[in-house]
């Protein structure tokens with residue numbers, strides 16, 4: 001479903017007039033229904049790879065190919081903005097540690113909107129949104145609040161809720177268990193397990209990959225640049 005070939009990314013630091021290489025020489029592929037974990041030390045370029053799969057960054061060299069339901073096989077960096085938006089709405093989800101808040105949008109509305117943009121009707125979206133917020137232990141008292149005041153863990157749980165209600169074909173997870181307590185981490189693990197059962201393909205960055213033991217089918221190590229199969 002995803003094929004990354006000889007990927008590298010450099011950033012230009014304009015005020016220093018410098019170019020910095022964030023990552024280079026990365027190649028791997030992920031088949032439909034697999035769960036790839038990316039490991040490596042801080043600053044090794046894990047998030048940069050994930051953001052490039054989401055189309056936020058363009059690679060400096062190499063290609064990122066995706067086998068899309070709507071468009072067939074596409075090079076994610078040679079498609080139109082409109083196609084990329086459609087992929088993000090309908091096919092590819094992204095969970096980061098940082099919540100993207102919308103002005104004057106409550107927590108409940110944020111989750112409902114995630115589904116409305118996919119074409120789900122308003123009543124079904126409202127029912128599913130409440131069910132999902134309950135599942136991720138976001139207290140009802142917070143549903144009508146603006147989430148910009150949420151704690152780190154509440155924001156992360158809301159981010160995951162907004163992504164999973166859309167039932168994406170491919171879900172990118174950037175440290176989805178960072179700052180979560182054991183109970184919330186178990187919820188995330190349970191959710192990932194359900195997504196795998198539903199055929200979702202996942203690529204995730206985890207500091208404690210052991211927590212995903214038994215779920216991860218492959219691990220890419222940024223230090224060795226090796227892809228290793230895992231028994232599940």
Ligand SMILES: Nc1ncnc2c1ncn2[C@@H]1O[C@H](COP(=O)(O)OP(=O)(O)OP(=O)(O)O)[C@@H](O)[C@H]1O
Pocket residue numbers: 011012020021022023040041042043044045046047048049
């Ligand atoms: N937009 C950017 N502009 C300039 N440098 C960047 C940018 N994004 C990332 N970098 C640099 O690229 C390198 C890789 O960053 P990245 O966030 O991908 O690492 P990471 O492995 O995900 O780190 P961590 O585990 O600490 O989150 C770092 O040195 C970072 O400073």
